[in-house]
Amino acid sequence: MNKYYADYAATSPIHPDVVEEMTKVMHHIYGNPSSIHAYGREARKIIDEARNVIAKSIHANFNEIIFTSGGTEADNMALIGTAYANKDKGKHIITTAIEHHAVLHTCEFLEQNGFEVTYLPVDKTGRVSVEDVKNALRDDTILVSVMFANNEVGTIQPIAEIGQLLSDHQAYFHTDAVQAYGLLPIDVKKMHIDLLSVSAHKINGPKGIGFLYENTGVRLQPYFYGGEQERKRRAGTENVPGIAGFKKAVEIIQKDRQKKYDFYEQLREKFIQRLKEESINFKINGSESNYLPHIINVSFPGTDVEAFLVNLDLEGISASSGSACTAGSLEPSHVLRAMYGSESDELFNSIRFSFGLGVTLEDVEDIAKITAKVVKRLTD
Ligand SMILES: Cc1ncc(COP(=O)(O)O)c(C=O)c1O
Known part of the structure; x- marks a missing residue:
């Protein structure tokens, strides 16, 4: 794997x-x-x-x-x-x-x-x-x-x-x-x-x-x-x-700061495009115009963040919820709470993917494909 x-x-x-x-x-x-x-x-x-x-x-x-x-x-x-x-x-x-x-x-x-x-x-x-x-x-x-x-x-x-x-x-x-x-x-x-x-x-x-x-x-x-x-x-x-x-x-x-920035943009686009091609339900959390290209926080309706992260881990993907892990369980993110309110679904179904040195376009395609597989498994 x-x-x-x-x-x-x-x-x-x-x-x-x-x-x-x-x-x-x-x-x-x-x-x-x-x-x-x-x-x-x-x-x-x-x-x-x-x-x-x-x-x-x-x-x-x-x-x-x-x-x-x-x-x-x-x-x-x-x-x-x-x-x-x-x-x-x-x-x-x-x-x-x-x-x-x-x-x-x-x-x-x-x-x-x-x-x-x-x-x-x-x-x-x-x-x-x-x-x-x-x-x-x-x-x-x-x-x-x-x-x-x-x-x-x-x-x-x-x-x-x-x-x-x-x-x-x-x-x-x-x-x-x-x-x-x-x-x-x-x-x-x-x-x-x-x-x-x-x-x-x-x-x-x-x-x-x-x-x-x-x-x-x-x-x-x-x-x-x-x-x-x-x-x-x-x-x-x-x-x-x-x-x-x-x-x-x-x-x-x-x-090569600008070159790296542009490449992370490409990784981001490829990742999002691949998720779209998989026809799963998802939404990007964050800004469409003022964002760091290497951080992509995605909400997957109908999933649960803890089960999601465990499934991704079993499939070989190390991602995060972005929020703190306290005493073995995930605290809902204070950032998503500030954005959407304490009752919102995004608090419980969002995953943060972040990329950097050594990650390729092929890698993000694979990550998107495997993520879609997990989404389908969790929402079936
Ligand atoms: C925005 C921000 N501030 C501060 C820190 C803490 O930095 P350090 O791990 O070097 O103490 C982090 C690390 O996660 C961070 O993301």
């Missing part, structure tokens, strides 16, 4: 060149980057070069990149760090109902600690309205956090417009770009973004490394105390091999 991985939005395989780069660093460069001797300087050089490449990739300055252990830490740092450092200016935060839990659960923590959070709704395509952001803004709003693109349905948010809206307000603008980075062009200066989170393992880099972009001038309170690494923002000896691998992954993903 052939096996198909269709869960690239959860995580992606490491690119062989990234493995090679990391292996080289692990073998030869073991100095502590804070040491002033030759071994330390060698390690420091790796970090500096990576910081340079990564800063350029979003049009940021060298000293505006803070390496973290991944997207979750970057989100926590952005939210908790700015909330605590700016509480003299206000305690109101705005976010959306469809954020990743790295943002939502952090907001819940902040609510338990005296901050007030407004959760903006989204429309049926999963998009937040700039008008809603505007109406929610108050004089005491200190932070607005809206994800660049959603990890479950792929909907891209109006980031540049929100950035523009906030450019003359005291509130900082944070965006979780974990899914968008590497596929969409990002210019933090033009888009008026103050804080931006990225994770390496979504772009064929290693797990356990990411960064937070922090615009110069943002007041951010650290929550790690120790050494003076990362301009005192994030104490602890740096993950040098991880950072080296991250840099390589960024270089690779940037090389």
Whole structure:
């Protein structure tokens, strides 16, 4: 039986060149980057070069990149760090109902600690309205956090417009770009973004490394105390091999970004076309115009998501529901709930397919064919 991985939005395989780069660093460069001797300087050089490449990739300055252990830490740092450092200016935060839990659960923590959070709704395509952001803004709003693109349905948010809206307000603008980075062009200066989170393992880099972009001038309170690494923002000896691998992954993903984007569009079209040819009942969840091409969330009326995923797995396809698995059962997706309401069928019959490095047109045809077979089995 052939096996198909269709869960690239959860995580992606490491690119062989990234493995090679990391292996080289692990073998030869073991100095502590804070040491002033030759071994330390060698390690420091790796970090500096990576910081340079990564800063350029979003049009940021060298000293505006803070390496973290991944997207979750970057989100926590952005939210908790700015909330605590700016509480003299206000305690109101705005976010959306469809954020990743790295943002939502952090907001819940902040609510338990005296901050007030407004959760903006989204429309049926999963998009937040700039008008809603505007109406929610108050004089005491200190932070607005809206994800660049959603990890479950792929909907891209109006980031540049929100950035523009906030450019003359005291509130900082944070965006979780974990899914968008590497596929969409990002210019933090033009888009008026103050804080931006990225994770390496979504772009064929290693797990356990990411960064937070922090615009110069943002007041951010650290929550790690120790050494003076990362301009005192994030104490602890740096993950040098991880950072080296991250840099390589960024270089690779940037090389043919548009070509990759176009190819993912082709994969998407082929997948949808093949499902149509199979004459099964399905509907795409998300936006028809503002979407990440590699994430396709599909509702199959008359099916049950848990049985569906098990059947796909038995047929060799690893896909996801996009929602969290808690204590062995699937929680209905908070993203689909925000889009359709808590009673809607989509919450219980939607599957997220996501594609990436190495997936071919033939693969997506096979995945669509097998998926249709499962749909027929489950709805007969
Ligand atoms: C949108 C989004 N934010 C944050 C994260 C968390 O990133 P990490 O796994 O690097 O902690 C993810 C990963 O699933 C994500 O999709």
